[in-house]
Amino acid sequence: MASQEEATRQPAVLVVEDEILIRSAVAEFLRNVGYKVIEAADAAEAVAIFATRTQVDLVFSDINMPGPMDGLGLARWIANHHPGIHVILTSAIGHARRAGQSGADFLSKPYRLAEAARRIASLLNDPPQQDA
Amino acid sequence: MPVDDPSSSEIPPSTILVVEPDILVRMTIADYLRSCGYRVIEAVTADDVVTVLGTEHKIDIVLTEVLLSGSMDGFALAQWLRQNHPAVDVVLTSGIAKAAEQAADLCDEGPLEKPYHPQEVVRRINILRERRRTAPQA
Numbered sequence: 052m053a054s055q056e057e058a059t060r061q062p063a064v065l066v067v068e069d070e071i072l073i074r075s076a077v078a079e080f081l082r083n084v085g086y087k088v089i090e091a092a093d094a095a096e097a098v099a100i101f102a103t104r105t106q107v108d109l110v111f112s113d114i115n116m117p118g119p120m121d122g123l124g125l126a127r128w129i130a131n132h133h134p135g136i137h138v139i140l141t142s143a144i145g146h147a148r149r150a151g152q153s154g155a156d157f158l159s160k161p162y163r164l165a166e167a168a169r170r171i172a173s174l175l176n177d178p179p180q181q182d183a
Numbered sequence: 184m185p186v187d188d189p190s191s192s193e194i195p196p197s198t199i200l201v202v203e204p205d206i207l208v209r210m211t212i213a214d215y216l217r218s219c220g221y222r223v224i225e226a227v228t229a230d231d232v233v234t235v236l237g238t239e240h241k242i243d244i245v246l247t248e249v250l251l252s253g254s255m256d257g258f259a260l261a262q263w264l265r266q267n268h269p270a271v272d273v274v275l276t277s278g279i280a281k282a283a284e285q286a287a288d289l290c291d292e293g294p295l296e297k298p299y300h301p302q303e304v305v306r307r308i309n310i311l312r313e314r315r316r317t318a319p320q321a
Contacts, residue, residue, distance in 0.1 A: 071224075071226055071227075071231040071234055071235060072234060072235070072238065074225075075224045075225070075235075078225075079222075089210060090210070090213075090225050091206060092206075092227045096206040099206050099207065100206060100207075100210070102314065102318035103207065103314040103318070104314055104318075105210075
């Protein structure tokens with residue numbers, strides 16, 4: 052019963068982005084293609100969500116965010132505390148190498164929303180449920 | 184404004200902009216309103232609201248906490264909206280219970296049947312907060 056429920060539940064993506072227009076656009080796009088989406092405006096909010104044991108399968112996070120922890124720090128924190136969760140980091144500046152050192156995938160800005168969805172689906176090995 | 188005819192598939196859902204600095208309250212209220220059929224945009228500050236309303240997004244309702252950080256609190260935001268976007272309805276909340284009650288009222292007017300009693304929303308928020316409080320320290 053548990054494995055059947057696991058197979059049918061919506062994958063959950065945590066979108067971490069301080070710019071509201073980007074965050075809401077990404078979140079809405081991912082919801083429309085079938086993901087459950089949780090939104091966080093910075094790394095501290097993302098950590099708070101993890102503390103509630105809310106289902107998260109993948110974190111899609113900007114690197115440059117205000118506060119004491121940026122996206123690279125968040126990726127390292129997730130690798131240490133939730134090693135089974137995939138992380139994709141995004142940035143307009145070339146952070147690909149540092150993202151990899153944090154155990155995360157990297158998507159450079161600007162990105163197409165469909166490309167972000169494909170990258171997420173690839174990591175989750177779970178194609179989106181609906182057409183984009 | 185909310186759709187009265189749920190059978191109409193041509194009318195887009197009403198859009199609510201939820202302004203709430205507490206992530207757990209914001210997440211829970213937003214999920215609740217989406218389950219009632221609303222399109223929801225999540226914001227943290229009044230500046231976020233100004234940013235969103237400066238775009239082509241059509242916002243029908245702003246549901247905002249009174250205590251906000253940044254350049255404006257909820258009262259100032261409500262006044263700014265009345266002056267600059269009079270077509271946008273404003274609902275002010277203060278505290279979890281009031282936010283849940285206001286969200287429930289919006290769902291009462293929404294296109295789908297209510298999934299939750301407002302006390303259930305409060306209970307879920309309190310469960311999330313207790314989990315955070317008792318979670319192992321990072």
